[in-house]
Amino acid sequence: MQDIRRPTMKSPHSRPGARALTRSIVLAGLFSLGLAQSQAAETDYPRQPVSIIVPFAPGGSLDATARVIAEKLRDLLGQPVLVVNRPGAGSAVGARYVAQAKPDGYTLFIASGSAFGFLNLIVPNFEYQLKDYAPLGGVAVYTSLFATNASVQAKTLPELVKLSRERPGGLSFCTTGVSGLNHLQLEMFKGLVKAKTGTALNVIHVPYNGVAPALTALKAGEVQACALPYSTIVRNFEGNGIHNIAVQRHERLKAMPQVGTTGEQGYAEMDDNEQLVTLSAPAGTxxxxxxxxxxxxxxxxxxxxxxxxLNDLDVQPTFVGSAEARKWLEKDVTKFSKVIKAAGLAVQQ
Structure with missing residues (x-):
């Protein structure tokens, strides 16, 4: 008998083209599901507590500022907003923690100034830059100033420059820490003096670990001059051991109207040295x-x-939007990166 076999009927899904089409449909479905879930998560944000990372120990002005802001954000976001202190290596420990965090809006970073944007120049093995953060906005401005011990016969910046050259051995000039913003402001001042007068400012840098020890040393006469952040304590010490000779801003402070600006004394380039307090998220948020x-x-x-x-904390409250905050930070990073390199402070990575 003749062997009559029916032709094998192949499933349409067994054909190569059909299989590829099926895979594409499944992948598209999974992608759409993931996208929908991601969009839902963004719409529902926040669904859990939010942390604000402070890169310094508790008790400082930045820590206090963060706690004031967190209190209001908690009410607006409907979730706990926790202030978490991660000090160390200047501000590098906290900055690294945020840069490495998941970019979902639950880990934020508060910083006074742009230092986290150039830490890669001054901290060994720190690889992150401003591009690794997404600024959310600015909430306050910190002002810095130059001050002298009350016994120093210099009431203006030009007089201080002149005295530094006349005094044997120069002047001892303190800051709140090596490679901190006050140190960079001193280095910037030194560079400007050399550029404008052709002669170097004759000072010896004496770094202290924070504002309190620097201010104590200045008041006691252990150093002759200092670059400091403005605060009520600094203001109250005016005429009581120290003399404030210049504020690094475009306008005089209402609380100290007798103290001239750096621009009024021939150093307008330093009027832009106010530090914007910003909150940022990891890039990719x-x-x-x-x-x-x-x-x-x-x-x-x-x-x-x-x-x-915030006024009670001696900071100047403000609001600067995300885009403007980024421009402010970028300008500062460019400026202080040049200062770091010119002063020979950059480290080899």
Whole structure:
């Protein structure tokens, strides 16, 4: 008998083209599901507590500022907002922690100034730069100043420059730490003096670990001059051991109207040295999350109670949006990167 076999019927999914099509449909479905879940997470943000990382120990002005801001953000976001201190290596420990965090809006970074944008130049093995952070906005401004011991016969910057050259051995000039912003401001001043007069400022840098020991040393006459952040303590010591001779800003401080600006004394380049206090998230944080946090910060800074609390901390409350904050930081990073390199402070990575 003739062997009659039916032709084998292949499943349409067994054909190569069909299999590829099926895979594409499945992958597209999974992608759409993942995208939908991601968008839902962004829309529902926040669904858990948010942490603000402070790169210094508790008790300082930045820590206090963070706690005031966190209090209001908690009410606006409907979730606990925790202030977590991660000090060490200047601000590098906290800055690294945030740069490495998941970019989901639950780990934020508060910084006074742009130092976290150039830590890669001054901290060994620190690889992160400003591009690794997403600024959310600025909430306050810190002002720095130059001060002398009350016995020093120099009441202006030009007089201080002149005295440094006349005094045998020069002047001892303190800051709040090696490679900190006050140190960089001193190095910037030294560079400007040399450029404008052709002769170096004759000073010996004496770094202290923070504001309190630097101010104590200045008041006691252990050093003749100092670059310091403005505070009520500094203001109250005016005429009581120290003399404030210049504020690094465009306008005089209302609290110390008798103290001239750096620009009024021939060093206008230093008027831009005010430090913007910013909050940032890790780079890659979704745009809707950044927008929600930026809006919350703006609302926070419209609250009269928050403004009063920050004024009481001797910071100048403000609000600077995300885009403007990034421009401010980029300008500062460019400026101080040049100062670091010119002063020979850059480390080999």
């Amino acid at each position: 979704p745009a809707p999350v950044i927008a929600k946090l930026e809006s919350a910060l703006q609302t926070t800074m419209k609250d009269p109670e928050i403004v009063k609390k």
